Amino acid sequence: RKEVEQDPGPFNVPEGATVAFNCTYSNSASQSFFWYRQDCRKEPKLLMSVYSSGNEDGRFTAQLNRASQYISLLIRDSKLSDSATYLCVVNREGYSTLTFGKGTMLLVSP
Amino acid sequence: NAGVTQTPKFQVLKTGQSMTLQCAQDMNHNSMYWYRQDPGMGLRLIYYSASEGTTDKGEVPNGYNVSRLNKREFSLRLESAAPSQTSVYFCASSESGGTFYNEQFFGPGTRLTVL
Secondary structure (H helix, E strand, C coil), rough: CEEEECCCEEEEECCCCCCCEEEECCCCCCCCEEEEEEHHHHHHHHCCCCCCCCCCCCCCCEEEEEECCCCEEEECCCCHHHCCCEEEEECCCCCCCCEECCCEEEECCC | CCEEEEECCCCCCCCCEEEEEEEEEEECEEEEEEEEEEEEEEEEEEEEEEECCCEECCCCCCCEEEEECCEEEEEEEECCCCCHHHHHEEEEEEEECCCCCCCCECCCEEEECCC
16 A cells, blocks of 8 residues: 555536545554645645644645544635645654655636 | 745756756755655655755665755755656755654755756
8 A cells, every 4th residue: 555645636626616635644653644735837835734633724624534544635615726736745654754645636617 | 035946947968967956945944855756656755854964865865865065955966867867856845854744845846857
């Protein structure tokens, strides 16, 4: 099982739709979880950290299920500007480094 | 604040040539990282420096060397470039590694082609 796995997509949705991304991780000792966003031909940028109790930032909601080793990102009321690749990121136990999933591409159309 | 800067933005090399990719950050971060990103492979860690004076191998270190010149600067060197090293290279920094919810800030990337 790969360290961090995501559905590669692409997800094609109309404006205003709700879309959910899922991610699984293999290391049960992982303790830090993030969602990053990467626009085409740009660098990744932090979208939000994922806390154990789940957290929300405007239209974005992140959830963590430690028992299932599963992370999700929900985007409500999709905007054209949400079109990007979303990267699931997990820390590596015993290392001061992060492991990035391959990303899920989202395309929001008018 | 410029954040994380990388030079050059683009580079074309011939097989066997050498070059150094430069990275600098102005956020007073302790940790710095070099990644490569290839289609279908995602971001992979090449080397990192948890603090000034230390460097460690990441997932794909073969064919690369690094130097943490000072707290601000972390360079990546290709001694003898190979076509397999054609990629987009990102430098990143964070306040410190191994801390919960420790955001990494990325530079704009260097697009390298090895012919």
